[in-house]
Amino acid sequence: MSHKYLFIFTIGPVQSFIAQARKTQDLYAGSYLLSYLTDHAIDKLKLKATSCEIIFPYEHLKSKPSRFTASIETEDVKRLGNELKQCVMDEFESIADAGVGIVKRGVLTSFKQQIRNHLQVTWVALPLEEEKYPTMYRDLEANLYAVKNVRKFEQLVESGRKCSLCGERDVLFYRGMKRAFLRNDAISLNHQPLRYMGNGEGLCAVCLTKRYAGDYFHSGYERDFPSTAAIALMGSLDKLDPNLLADYKFLFGGNFDDVLYYKDNLTLEYFKKYSFPTEKLDEAARQLSAIYAVKKQKNLRFYKYYAIIMFDGDNMGNWLSGKYLKDTTQLMDFHKKMTVSLSYFSDNVRNLINKPKGRVVYAGGDDSLALLNLDHLLPVIHDLRCAFPHFETLGHDVAGNMASSASCGIVIAHYKTPFAEALEWVRMVEEEAKEIDAQKDAFAIAVLKHSGEIRKAVMKWTYNDKSTTALIEEIVKALKDEEFSNTFIKSLRAEFGGLLDEKGKYGDPPLIVTEIRRLIDRSCTMTRNESEDKEAFAWRRKQTVDDMISRVTSLYTSSTSAENFFSLLDIADFLSREAD
Structure with a gap:
């Protein structure tokens, strides 16, 4: 006999898996993989459960967060939860196997160990009585927290050189000369394209899977996510003759990077480092000079800075728990309306941030991560804050004068600044924005200059009904x-x-x-x-x-x-x- 349950399912680790990145493609791959695995879990749940209603997030959201809440009906919830967990683990292993392919043959056992020990999949469930939904939801969240704190793990003994991306697992694959402390069975990928691994890099199975993810997904995956240099140049390159740019790119085959639009990278040392034919250096310099001549005629500049933004709803835990509702018995209906409103916001994020403004890494409902061209930074973050949904207007009475809000961390960095460092900074300044006062609703912005100088400021979005970003934009223009x-x-x-x-x-x-x-x-x-x-x-x-x-x-x-x-x-x- 089937019974109804309130069911929460999570996939981790989240922050480390996404943020352990040396380039933008790593960041995008980590985000895409987690969203895909959440989608996969939802699809399997709908097939295996007698009935299933996804409460949070919106089922058709393009970039899903790494967790979902559902109302399900099943005969054996324990078996269903464990089967769902195994489906996700198996799918991740399939992605790794198919993506990395035959290059892993020499380290097959270690490869599988690293993949199988990576994901932290957790689920909790309670028998559902809809009239007690608010209490049950809070209890389920508490149970989830407790389960995560006592999760089991397998000891993975590794003592070799650590991965260039995560710094946690042994290097199984490397490019360049074999360096000290590499495992004896580590495999050279010198024959693979540079987009999979740069010279001097060493990667574990999990991080190499992120690099090869594009070979597994045939649609919906962006194989050539823009680099930091591409974001910095996006506004200027968009105004140049595409044929002129295409001829220049053709010189470099499939390994072109937008950093080659900067003259200081067009050197013999750079060509040797990235295995470009050195005999093409003079022709590349000639064509780049032609591009610069047109750039000068059009009064364009090739800027070297870009922005990372991390945008996140404030007090989401309190909104989801029903803390701000006068009538908490309506929490399930409120959750469903929140889900739809955040889905619309996610669509707005993608509509607001596209070429030449920048590129969205993920827009998962209340939180978003994007890379922006500086020409569009201030108006875009202003528009994002204006577009964030008003939970207090969803048809439920809210206690006091509570209103939904969002905060944002912004980091402006040189394209040569280590990407992992810029990501660490944007997480830090987003936290500072949320700590400005009890109401939050703020943004924090930091500039990491190539010289090493850092400037940082934290401001509320508005002051006396004046938009702070609009004031800054007017000063910049003057x-x-x-x-x-x-x-x-x-x-x-x-x-x-x-x-x-x-x-x-x-x-x-x-x-x-x-x-x-x-x-x-x-x-x-x-x-x-x-x-x-x-x-x-x-x-x-x-x-x-x-x-x-x-x-x-x-x-x-x-x-x-x-x-x-x-x-x-x-x-x-x-x-x-x-x-x-």
């Missing part, structure tokens, strides 16, 4: 249009930077406001038009200066500290030089 020089930014830090306390605050805020007015007026570089009389110019200049003072003062008064404010102005100055 600097870019050369209405003002950046001397007021440098002078503010020079005058007050040494007078701040340990929290970055200044003891006399009105004095900074007074100095903002004086320095901005002095930094105005506007000139009179030929057809403009002195009075008209004086009025136009005054309006422009007053507007700039208002924007900068608003940012100062809404900033958590003077140091935070100075860093935000430094970032605005940086964007005025590094984005069109």
